[in-house]
Amino acid sequence: MTAKELRTKYLEFFQTKGHTVISSASLIPENDPTVLFTTAGMHPLVPYLLGESHPAGTRLVSVQKCIRTDDIDEVGDKTHHTFFEMMGNWSLGDYFKKESILYSWEFLTSPDYLGLAKECLAVSVFAGDSDAPFDQAADDIWAEIFRANNLPLTRIAKLPKKNNWWGPAGLTGPCGPDTEIFYWTDFQKAAPLSFNDDNESWVEIWNNVFMQYNKQADGSYQPLAQKNVDTGLGLERTLAVLNGLDDNYQTELFVPLISKIEELSNQTYLSQIEVTRAMRIIADHVKAATFISADDKNIKPANTDQGYVLRRLIRRALRYGRQLGIEKTNWLADIAQEVINLYSDFYSELERNQNFIINALNEEEKKFTRTLEKGMLEFEKLARGDISGRDAFNLYQSYGFPWEMTAELAKERGLSVDQAGFAAELKKHQDLSRTATAGKFKGGLADSSEKTTKLHTAAHLLLAALRQVLGEHVAQKGSNITAERLRFDFSHPEKMTVEQINAVEKIVNDVIAADLPVTCEELSLKEAKERKAMGVFESKYNERVKVYSVAPVVAGKPNLALAFSQEICGGPHVKHTGVLGTFKIKKESSSSAGVRRIKAILE
Numbered sequence: 001m002t003a004k005e006l007r008t009k010y011l012e013f014f015q016t017k018g019h020t021v022i023s024s025a026s027l028i029p030e031n032d033p034t035v036l037f038t039t040a041g042m043h044p045l046v047p048y049l050l051g052e053s054h055p056a057g058t059r060l061v062s063v064q065k066c067i068r069t070d071d072i073d074e075v076g077d078k079t080h081h082t083f084f085e086m087m088g089n090w091s092l093g094d095y096f097k098k099e100s101i102l103y104s105w106e107f108l109t110s111p112d113y114l115g116l117a118k119e120c121l122a123v124s125v126f127a128g129d130s131d132a133p134f135d136q137a138a139d140d141i142w143a144e145i146f147r148a149n150n151l152p153l154t155r156i157a158k159l160p161k162k163n164n165w166w167g168p169a170g171l172t173g174p175c176g177p178d179t180e181i182f183y184w185t186d187f188q189k190a191a192p193l194s195f196n197d198d199n200e201s202w203v204e205i206w207n208n209v210f211m212q213y214n215k216q217a218d219g220s221y222q223p224l225a226q227k228n229v230d231t232g233l234g235l236e237r238t239l240a241v242l243n244g245l246d247d248n249y250q251t252e253l254f255v256p257l258i259s260k261i262e263e264l265s266n267q268t269y270l271s272q273i274e275v276t277r278a279m280r281i282i283a284d285h286v287k288a289a290t291f292i293s294a295d296d297k298n299i300k301p302a303n304t305d306q307g308y309v310l311r312r313l314i315r316r317a318l319r320y321g322r323q324l325g326i327e328k329t330n331w332l333a334d335i336a337q338e339v340i341n342l343y344s345d346f347y348s349e350l351e352r353n354q355n356f357i358i359n360a361l362n363e364e365e366k367k368f369t370r371t372l373e374k375g376m377l378e379f380e381k382l383a384r385g386d387i388s389g390r391d392a393f394n395l396y397q398s399y400g401f402p403w404e405m406t407a408e409l410a411k412e413r414g415l416s417v418d419q420a421g422f423a424a425e426l427k428k429h430q431d432l433s434r435t436a437t438a439g440k441f442k443g444g445l446a447d448s449s450e451k452t453t454k455l456h457t458a459a460h461l462l463l464a465a466l467r468q469v470l471g472e473h474v475a476q477k478g479s480n481i482t483a484e485r486l487r488f489d490f491s492h493p494e495k496m497t498v499e500q501i502n503a504v505e506k507i508v509n510d511v512i513a514a515d516l517p518v519t520c521e522e523l524s525l526k527e528a529k530e531r532k533a534m535g536v537f538e539s540k541y542n543e544r545v546k547v548y549s550v551a552p553v554v555a556g557k558p559n560l561a562l563a564f565s566q567e568i569c570g571g572p573h574v575k576h577t578g579v580l581g582t583f584k585i586k587k588e589s590s591s592s593a594g595v596r597r598i599k600a601i602l603e
């Protein structure tokens with residue numbers, strides 16, 4: 001089965017179960033300051049999981065592109081990736097555990113769909129702890145299915161929160177117990193009678209989360225009024241098992257990349273453990289970097305936020321490329337081109353931003369090569385004797401020289417490096433930056449607090465005012481809202497003048513003073529486009545979307561033809577602008593080439 005067939009089958013199956021297909025959202029979350037990337041299909045749905053109504057209904061299905069960096073050290077094995085696609089189906093207060101589990105079972109085992117061998121499946125359910133009880137309901141449903149199919153009940157494991165709890169995606173938000181489905185991938189041997197978490201031949205393919213709680217900033221779990229289902233079925237892993245492979249990197253989603261790396265390095269995949277691992281890391285990282293760069297928000301390698309992750313992925317790939325002996329200039333772009341060829345039919349942004357991607361990779365490759373050269377000079381100075389942890393850390397910190405390079409070079413010369421000392425310095429530094437990050441990501445729209453909701457509405461007014469003052473070339477490039485302030489990135493080629501800033505502020509404050517109603521309609525994407533509503537039109541399906549408008553009242557109702565602002569948006573928003581207070585722009589600065597950033601508050 002090909003990836004294309006798998007995506008199609010999944011979407012079709014859930015359509016037959018009354019689900020509406022929604023498009024993959026951007027990799028860069030909109031309005032959510034608690035995370036850098038979309039880490040799961042549920043992520044763009046957080047407002048709806050918390051109770052906002054979704055214009056496409058209460059049963060949704062999607063294939064969502066995701067980036068997860070917490071498993072980055074695991075990348076190099078057969079199944080972990082930083083970029084992956086997640087197939088997901090959702091119930092927003094509609095069906096719950098029973099249907100969710102039955103749908104998964106049917107999709108996986110029915111010969112009309114995946115037809116996977118039942119004897120190779122095992123599951124786990126939440127064992128319960130002081131926050132939430134044992135998931136008896138999920139356990140009962142599975143037991144019934146297993147009995148009916150003559151499968152041993154010992155294949156239903158009860159595991160703690162570490163295994164069987166999901167979310168929130170950020171610091172706060174919807175979460176709950178989950179049930180996970182595993183497939184036995186040691187195809188030479190029959191699957192054992194019981195499931196064992198430590199046995200790597202059991203590969204998790206599907207995770208069904210029963211979202212019953214909303215985690216609060218104080219760490220407590222509040223029951224959600226609306227009980228939801230959020231599932232995630234890993235595309236790469238499922239594709240591998242469907243094709244009898246235990247290595248995702250041997251599926252069609254990686255083969256062209258691995259072949260390219262073999263050609264560039266003159267080495268063979270699976271010839272030696274270290275070669276295999278390096279090739280997997282390169283393939284994974286370049287794919288992730290390509291998708292991050294492909295996003296219409298035009299993220300570039302940088303020292304902060306998403307740009308930092310992008311830089312780290314690219315540099316890590318370059319380092320492993322060096323280890324494999326790749327010498328060609330601009331080689332990352334060769335692999336990126338394979339990624340573009342491989343995925344363009346499903347993700348049109350790859351083609352749309354092709355030049356941007358290739359240039360960004362080439363530029364970063366050049367920069368890193370220079371960094372390495374400088375680092376090498378510095379290393380030479382230190383390499384007269386054994387290298388202290390602090391010196392290794394300085395090389396890393398001041399010259400961007402990776403620890404592994406220091407270790408490798410030292411080894412070549414028979415010198416030792418104080419690894420423990422390096423780790424201690426690194427830990428000190430990371431603790432500092434983690435504190436900074438925790439402070440920075442405090443609050444968030446994910447918690448729908450009153451303050452963030454107000455700032456979210458203010459962001460819509462700001463965009464409309466910017467377009468009035470600066471022109472219609474202004475488009476939103478990203479926003480990040482905490483309870484304290486809003487940060488808004490938009491396209492504009494030059495610094496705003498003081499007069500322009502004052503004019504924008506005045507327009508927003510006039511709209512607040514006029515106390516206009518904020519109304520919401522559900523439209524098809526086509527209708528929203530005709531309205532000239534602002535927002536992302538990347539959708540592949542003619543989905544229904546929510547459009548929030550701020551418009552004057554004429555003859556007793558909002559006259560949308562005269563709207564000040566209309567935006568496609570998930571919400572939530574205030575009901576009328578009068579409650580916002582006074583809008584103040586605190587700072588206007590450059591964010592990246594052609595993109596400006598405004599920080600603003602409400603007083």
Ligand code: SER
Nearest residue numbers: 040042207230231232
């Ligand atoms: N949110 C869950 C996960 O990411 C299921 O979609 O695994």
